[in-house]
Structures are given as C-alpha cells and as structure tokens.
Amino acid sequence: MTPAKGKTAATEEKSKAKAKASPEKPRAAAKGATKRPAGKSSAGGAKAKVKAKKTAAPRKPRKTEPKVREDFTPRIVVFACNWCSYAGADTAGISRIQYSPHFRIIRVMCSGRVHPAFVLRAFELGADGVLVSGCHFGDCHYIFGNERAVEQFEKTKALLKILGLEEGRIRLEWISAAEGVKFGRVIDEFVEQVRALGPSTLAPPGRELPREAEAFADAAALAK
Amino acid sequence: MDKTATVDERALKDANAFLCLECGKCTSTCVVARYNRSYSPRRLISQALAGGRLPTSQELSICLTCMACDARCPSGVRFVDLIRELRRATYGAEFAGNCSHGGAMQSLMKLMTAAELNQDRLAWVTDDLKTADEGDVAFFVGCAPYFDAFFTELEVDTLAGVKGAVKVINALGIAPVVLPDERCCGHDLLWGGDVEHFEILARRNVELLRAKGVKTVVFNCPECYYTFKADYADVVGALPFEVKHLSEFLAERAGELNFVDDEGEKVTFQDPCRLARFAGVVEPPREVLTAAGVELAEMPRSGKGAVCCAGNGWLNCDRFSKEVQLERLREARATGATTLVTACPKCEIHFRCAMKDPNLGDEIKMEIRDLASTVASRLENKKAKPKGKETEE
Numbered sequence: 001m002t003p004a005k006g007k008t009a010a011t012e013e014k015s016k017a018k019a020k021a022s023p024e025k026p027r028a029a030a031k032g033a034t035k036r037p038a039g040k041s042s043a044g045g046a047k048a049k050v051k052a053k054k055t056a057a058p059r060k061p062r063k064t065e066p067k068v069r070e071d072f073t074p075r076i077v078v079f080a081c082n083w084c085s086y087a088g089a090d091t092a093g094i095s096r097i098q099y100s101p102h103f104r105i106i107r108v109m110c111s112g113r114v115h116p117a118f119v120l121r122a123f124e125l126g127a128d129g130v131l132v133s134g135c136h137f138g139d140c141h142y143i144f145g146n147e148r149a150v151e152q153f154e155k156t157k158a159l160l161k162i163l164g165l166e167e168g169r170i171r172l173e174w175i176s177a178a179e180g181v182k183f184g185r186v187i188d189e190f191v192e193q194v195r196a197l198g199p200s201t202l203a204p205p206g207r208e209l210p211r212e213a214e215a216f217a218d219a220a221a222l223a224k
Numbered sequence: 225m226d227k228t229a230t231v232d233e234r235a236l237k238d239a240n241a242f243l244c245l246e247c248g249k250c251t252s253t254c255v256v257a258r259y260n261r262s263y264s265p266r267r268l269i270s271q272a273l274a275g276g277r278l279p280t281s282q283e284l285s286i287c288l289t290c291m292a293c294d295a296r297c298p299s300g301v302r303f304v305d306l307i308r309e310l311r312r313a314t315y316g317a318e319f320a321g322n323c324s325h326g327g328a329m330q331s332l333m334k335l336m337t338a339a340e341l342n343q344d345r346l347a348w349v350t351d352d353l354k355t356a357d358e359g360d361v362a363f364f365v366g367c368a369p370y371f372d373a374f375f376t377e378l379e380v381d382t383l384a385g386v387k388g389a390v391k392v393i394n395a396l397g398i399a400p401v402v403l404p405d406e407r408c409c410g411h412d413l414l415w416g417g418d419v420e421h422f423e424i425l426a427r428r429n430v431e432l433l434r435a436k437g438v439k440t441v442v443f444n445c446p447e448c449y450y451t452f453k454a455d456y457a458d459v460v461g462a463l464p465f466e467v468k469h470l471s472e473f474l475a476e477r478a479g480e481l482n483f484v485d486d487e488g489e490k491v492t493f494q495d496p497c498r499l500a501r502f503a504g505v506v507e508p509p510r511e512v513l514t515a516a517g518v519e520l521a522e523m524p525r526s527g528k529g530a531v532c533c534a535g536n537g538w539l540n541c542d543r544f545s546k547e548v549q550l551e552r553l554r555e556a557r558a559t560g561a562t563t564l565v566t567a568c569p570k571c572e573i574h575f576r577c578a579m580k581d582p583n584l585g586d587e588i589k590m591e592i593r594d595l596a597s598t599v600a601s602r603l604e605n606k607k608a609k610p611k612g613k614e615t616e617e
Contacts, residue, residue: 115325115326115328116326116328116374117325117326117327117328117331118326120328120331120332120335121327121331123331123335124331124334124335155373155374155376158373158374158376159328159332159370159373159374161344161373162343162344162345162347162369162370162373163332163335163336163341163343163344164341164342164343164344201338201340201341201342202335202338202341203338
C-alpha cells in the first residue's frame with residue numbers, strides 16, 4: 001500500500017477538481033500531438049513492405065488515414081476477472097488512485113471466460129480497444145483459468161490480425177487484487193496507446209457506444 | 225398481433241404453406257426431428273395455418289435449413305423459405321438464435337461490413353500458387369482464413385481446400401484474381417435474419433468484383449456460391465459476372481487436367497445442402513472426382529437426399545446436432561471408404577468436431593478432406609514442384 005499512498009498524495013490536487021473529464025483534456029492534447037505521427041508512420045510502412053512480399057496482389061494502403069482527433073477519447077472495454085483484477089480495480093478506487101476514466105469495466109468470473117466472441121462483440125459495438133485482465137499465473141481461483149485465457153486471447157489476436165485491426169487495440173494483463181497501482185497504470189498506458197491509434201475503423205456508424213462526453217451527460221441527467 | 229399477422233400471412237402464402245396436405249413427409253425426412261422429438265416441421269406448419277401459432281424463437285433456430293423436407297414435399301411447400309422469412313421478420317425482437325461459438329461468427333461478419341477494411345487474409349498464398357490482380361476469372365476465397373484461425377482446437381484445415389482450388393485452377397493455365405479485401409458473403413447473416421448487414425456485405429463484394437472487371441467468379445464454398453447465385457440479385461440486381469462452383473468449373477474443363485494414373489483411394493462424398501439441394505449441383509463434383517481417378521463409394525443417402533452436417537449457419541448447436549453428425553459419420557464409415565470428401569468448409573468443421581467425441585473414439589474416426597484439395601492431390605506433378613500442404617496428412 002505504500003506506493004499507493006505516494007501516488008495519492010501526488011495526485012490529490014487533481015482530485016480536488018471534481019469534474020472527471022476536465023483534467024484529462026489538456027493531457028490528451030499534449031500527448032496525442034507528440035505521439036501519434038511517429039507511431040503511425042513507422043507501423044504503416046512496415047506493414048506495407050511485408051504485404052508486398054507475401055502476396056501477388058499487394059494490399060492497398062488505407063484510403064484515408066484515421067482522422068487524428070484532438071478531442072478523441074477512446075472507448076475501451078475492460079474484461080476483469082472477479083477474483084483478482086476486478087478487486088484490483090477496487091483497490092485502485094479505495095486507494096484513491098487517479099487514472100483515466102475512459103473505460104468500461106465488465107466483470108467476468110474468470111479471464112478464461114473471455115471468448116473471442118466477447119472481444120469481437122465489443123469491437124462490433126464500437127469499442128476502440130479491449131483489455132482482458134486476470135489473475136497472475138498460479139494465482140487463478142480456478143487453478144488454470146488464466147491459461148485458458150491465454151489460449152482464447154491468442155485466437156482473438158489471430159482473428160483480429162486477419163481482420164486488419166491494429167494489434168495495439170487489444171491487450172492481456174495479469175493484475176492481482178493488491179495491485180491497484182498497476183491497474184491504474186495499465187489503464188493509463190492502454191488509453192494512451194489506443195488514443196494514439198485513433199478511432200477504430202471497424203465501428204459501424206450509428207451503432208456506437210456513446211463517447212465519454214455523452215455518457216457523462218447521461219449520468220448527469222440521471223442524477224437530476 | 226395484428227401488426228405481425230400480415231407479415232406472417234404473406235410469409236405463409238409465399239412459402240406455399242396453404243398447399244400443405246399434412247402428409248408428414250417433412251417430419252419423417254427431417255434429421256433433427258428424428259432425434260428431437262419435440263420438433264416437427266409438419267406440426268409447425270399446421271399450427272401456423274390453423275391457429276396462427278407461429279414457430280417460437282427456439283423452433284426457428286433449430287431448423288438446419290437443409291431443405292431435406294422441401295425436397296420431399298409432394299405439394300411444393302417451401303418450409304425453409306418460411307423459416308427464413310420468419311427469422312427475418314422477427315430478427316432482433318423475438319428471434320435472436322442461440323448463436324453457436326458465442327456469436328463470434330456473427331460478430332466477424334458484421335465487422336466486415338465496415339467500409340474501410342485492411343484485411344490480412346491472403347497469407348495462405350504461397351509461392352507455388354499463382355494469383356493475379358486482374359483477369360477474367362476470380363476466385364472467391366470465403367471465410368476459410370477465419371475458420372482456420374478460430375477452430376484451432378479442431379485442427380481444421382479449410383485453407384487446404386482453398387489452396388487446392390487455386391492449384392487446380394492454375395493447372396488449367398489460369399491465375400485467378402483473389403480479392404485482398406473480400407468480405408464474407410453474408411450467407412449466415414441472411415439465413416439468421418439479419419438482412420440489413422447481409423445487404424451491406426453483398427453490395428461491397430459485388431462492388432469489389434465489378435471494379436476488377438472479372439467475367440467469371442469461381443467458388444469453393446457452396447454457401448458463398450449459392451448466396452451469390454440466388455440472393456445477391458435481390459440486393460444488387462443482375463450480377464455483372466457469371467458465378468460457378470469449382471466443381472462445375474472443373475467438370476467443364478476436366479479434359480484439360482492431367483491426373484496421376486495410379487489407383488486412387490476409396491472416398492465417399494458428402495453433398496453440401498447448398499450445393500446439391502439448393503443449387504442442384506449433384507453430378508459435377510462426382511464427375512471431377514471420377515476424372516481425378518479416385519474410387520467413389522456412395523452413401524445410401526446422397527445427392528439431393530444427402531444428410532446435412534447440422535451446421536445451421538452458426539445459429540444453434542445442441543445434442544441433436546451431434547446425433548445427426550454421428551449418424552452421418554457412421555453412414556460414411558459403412559461405405560468402406562477411407563476418406564470423407566466434402567465440398568463445404570462447414571461440413572469439415574462440424575464433422576471434425578463430432579469426431580472429437582472421446583467416448584466413441586475410433587468408431588467414427590475418418591479422414592476428412594475438401595473436394596478441391598482431393599482433386600489437387602491427384603494432379604500430375606509435371607513441374608515436379610514440392611507437394612502442397614493439402615496432400616500431406
């Protein structure tokens with residue numbers, strides 16, 4: 001708990017400003033502007049080269065580069081296991097760790113339950129990134145559930161690779177119930193990573209999850 | 225109730241349901257009804273006609289839409305059309321299906337409706353396979369790359385069929401056009417009631433093929449073939465190209481292929497529903513197999529009377545599906561053939577899954593291979609190039 005305390009002290013000032021989204025925005029603009037161009041150009045170039053070698057009909061480059069949106073807040077779905085990662089998120093909350101709010105957490109009994117269908121469905125509904133999180137190896141409540149999670153995740157990765165989705169949009173992490181700090185750090189990292197990739201091209205128009213701003217507006221309306 | 229009554233009445237009329245004689249041939253033919261005693265096509269039709277009680281969501285998803293009932297019906301009732309129409313009419317509201325594999329296949333298909341895709345689906349094109357960017361003949365790959373990535377634990381190799389198909393087309397001196405961003409044909413969405421997404425996929429596929437200016441599109445997957453042939457016209461109008469199943473394409477050119485002379489193995493052929501009963505392509509696969517020099521042992525129920533693999537467009541999979549698969553595998557084994565040849569990747573997937581049964585073990589084990597890879601393995605190796613993966617086992 002000591003590292004947690006350190007972090008809370010450092011971020012206490014931020015928490016005073018009660019609006020959750022507002023401290024996020026300047027950071028988004030600053031980081032996004034520096035990160036995005038570098039990451040994308042190198043990845044795109046490498047991909048194009050590999051493709052040209054492999055097939056007779058070379059794959060076309062993207063017609064339109066995904067729009068870089070300064071105000072882009074990624075929609076991220078987190079599948080967290082009941083025994084470790086979900087409790088880890090609780091720990092993060094109890095320790096008042098400040099981290100990005102741009103994710104929706106879905107509790108599953110075990111990370112091994114996260115079938116490729118879950119992840120595909122999230123992307124189908126407009127998610128920009130999906131994080132699967134479970135217990136560390138050896139700590140699984142069901143002994144080997146997280147080993148199944150690896151198998152399922154590999155399958156998901158293979159499917160999304162064929163579909164042409166960037167690899168950085170999915171991530172598998174092991175977070176224990178005590179690792180509140182790690183939970184916050186992973187979320188922050190992943191949010192920035194997906195932010196750099198931009199909106200998912202697979203999100204069908206008109207079927208999207210609401211973006212953060214709308215979600216908060218809904219919540220505010222409900223509170224009244 | 226009134227609101228839907230019009231839809232239902234029209235559906236019943238369109239399916240010729242009013243001509244039903246209640247003879248019960250449909251139920252006695254239905255492979256599902258043989259095991260699932262609570263399911264009966266005849267009862268569903270007569271209930272719909274008598275009291276307006278329509279099939280429930282559960283009953284709608286049980287139907288394999290294999291068309292065995294309609295093939296036998298003496299008065300031409302199209303039960304399968306009725307099921308499809310009711311699935312469409314109630315899609316999203318009452319009907320959802322118990323999508324097998326957690327709905328992963330449906331999600332994949334819907335994801336492929338995105339306007340901008342950058343798929344990596346041609347990794348199987350190895351150096352010994354010749355494909356082109358432009359030409360008269362296109363080869364529609366289908367979902368095999370996804371199947372192989374998804375069904376890893378079943379050790380399916382549906383890409384072997386795709387590779388075999390390209391190899392045989394190459395042997396005819398044609399380098400087929402393959403699309404790097406081909407979409408799913410949408411067959412399972414259409415039959416699962418999701419017409420909205422099906423139409424998007426149909427438009428995108430036809431647009432991609434039209435842009436290539438191809439004259440003929442060859443299919444290895446019978447579902448893609450039948451969907452292009454029968455259902456795309458409703459969405460995009462007359463197709464600007466000719467569609468052919470690989471077996472038809474090869475049967476027309478069988479004389480141009482050189483096969484090895486030695487005696488081939490004894491195989492039996494599983495007719496896919498969409499190929500035999502729906503599209504009526506019964507003879508071409510047999511002609512091609514015979515030309516390739518394999519010995520064909522027919523199962524008692526073959527051709528238009530063949531038994532479905534209980535695949536059901538990823539809508540439902542239950543213990544009755546398993547029974548159907550076991551029955552069919554036993555039938556195939558009884559022919560004395562060593563290999564079960566099929567022309568549909570889904571038959572391969574479902575039979576391989578059934579063969580995993582640990583209790584039955586060797587009783588139903590059988591080699592299973594795609595039609596195209598079987599034919600490709602019999603090609604004369606003129607250029608003495610190393611045999612492709614599909615010929616190994």
